[in-house]
């Protein structure tokens with residue numbers, strides 16, 4: 344309500360704290376190398392093997408063994424790898440519901456209009472417009488992505504929704520495998536500056552610059568120009584109306600130009 348209903352006439356730009364992702368990554372890798380250089384490798388390897396053994400035998404105290412491994416300077420990645428070798432890795436699966444948005448909106452003239460546009464597209468192209476909603480990086484905010492995937496599905500789009508935490512490489516592969524028209528990246532954890540340009544470059548490198556890239560989520564307006572320069576076709580911030588977004592995405596697929 345706060346975002347959608349009571350909009351200010353003049354929004355004051357929010358001062359955002361900028362993080363240089365590449366520099367943070369460089370420093371973190373440097374710290375990891377130092378930790379590995381300075382630790383007693385055999386003590387660390389034994390602590391990790393003990394951890395895996397407890398996981399395997401299901402007897403003993405896993406937490407105590409993980410603390411011992413940390414004290415012997417095993418990294419968090421190594422500790423989770425030691426457990427993964429026995430337990431496997433959790434796969435975050437996403438599901439998209441259908442029918443809810445349609446039920447709420449079917450009498451709205453805007454909904455009827457955008458659905459008609461999609462129907463016209465289907466008649467003239469012999470298929471539905473195809474959008475993949477994608478989540479990349481360490482960003483677990485999936486509500487906006489699910490809202491968009493579910494509602495666009497009800498409007499008539501063919502929809503794919505990626506699992507969480509994918510890399511740009513994985514998303515590019517998915518786009519190409521599924522033959523999508525548009526990939527819509529939902530980004531709420533600050534990864535947009537790095538991950539979205541990487542995805543655009545990968546699609547181009549793989550000969551698929553024709554796949555349009557749009558994005559949505561919590562992206563500071565100060566970053567919009569850089570994203571557009573990188574090749575993002577549309578940006579949909581918090582409070583975006585689903586109908587507006589659907590019209591805009593369809594317009595992108597149809598190659599329509601609009602002022603913004």
Ligand code: B12
Nearest residue numbers: 482483484485486487527529531533559560579580581583
């Ligand atoms: C709910 C929420 C959570 C939930 C997420 C639950 C879930 N399963 O999604 C929980 C509690 C788990 C959570 C955790 C965290 N959160 Co949080 N969270 C939020 C919050 C309050 C609302 C997000 C939301 O669901 N909005 C509702 C949906 C429907 O809106 P939306 O995603 O914006 O989508 C709309 C548009 O943006 C657009 N859109 C979005 N994507 C797409 C894609 C396409 C293709 C299209 C067309 C349109 C589109 O259309 C949608 C409909 O209008 C926001 C603040 C905010 N007001 O946005 C913070 C926020 C995103 N969280 C934040 C943070 C920092 C975190 C944590 C790191 C906190 C912590 N220290 O642990 C963790 C990170 C967890 C992780 N691994 O990612 C920050 C991110 C700051 C940043 N960008 O740098 C925010 C902005 C809060 C803040 N002001 O600081 N969070």
